[in-house]
Amino acid sequence: MVLPLIDLLMLALLVICLITDLRSRKIYNPVVLVFIVVGLVYHLVDEGWAGVLFSLQGLAVGMLLLIIPFVMGKMGAGDVKLLGAVGALQGPAFVFHAFLASAIAGGVLAVITLARKRMAARVLQTLGFSFIYRVPLSGWESGVYIPYGVAVFVGTLAYYFLGWHLQW
Numbered sequence: 001m002v003l004p005l006i007d008l009l010m011l012a013l014l015v016i017c018l019i020t021d022l023r024s025r026k027i028y029n030p031v032v033l034v035f036i037v038v039g040l041v042y043h044l045v046d047e048g049w050a051g052v053l054f055s056l057q058g059l060a061v062g063m064l065l066l067i068i069p070f071v072m073g074k075m076g077a078g079d080v081k082l083l084g085a086v087g088a089l090q091g092p093a094f095v096f097h098a099f100l101a102s103a104i105a106g107g108v109l110a111v112i113t114l115a116r117k118r119m120a121a122r123v124l125q126t127l128g129f130s131f132i133y134r135v136p137l138s139g140w141e142s143g144v145y146i147p148y149g150v151a152v153f154v155g156t157l158a159y160y161f162l163g164w165h166l167q168w
Helices: 005-024 029-047 049-071 077-090 092-116 120-133 148-165
Strands: none
Touching: 005 029, 005 077, 005 148, 029 049, 029 077, 049 077, 049 092, 077 092, 077 148, 092 148
C-alpha cells in the first residue's frame, strides 16, 4: 500500500508529536505550524483557492473541537494545534472523525493509566459518590497526566486505516 504524499505528511506530523509528547510532555509550535503551512500550500497547489478554503476549514474544525477542554485547563494548547494541523492536512470531515476516534482512544488511555497507577478504584468511588449523592466534582483532580498526543496519534491512525469503512 503506497500512501499519498499528504497522508505521509500527516503520518510524519503524528510521529514527531507522539515522540515529543511522550519525551517532554510538549507538542512544539514550530513543528505544528510547519505542517499547517504545508497543508495550506499542498491544497493550494492541488486545488487552488478551493483547496486553501478546504485546509482552513479543517484547521478551524480541528482546533474548535478541542478549544473547550483547553479553556477549562484540561488540555494543552499543543494538543489543540496538533488536531488543527491534522485538519489542515486532511480537511474538516476527516478531522472530525479523527477527533471522535481520538476521544475514544483517550478514554481507553485514561483507564489504562489509572489502572497502572492503581487509581481506578478511587476514581470509580469518587464518581459513584458524586453520582449517587449528586455532589459536583469541582476541585477534584487525579494528578495524573495523560499525554493526549498519544490519543490523537492512535485515534487518527485508527480512523485513517479503519474508519473510512465505518460511518459514524
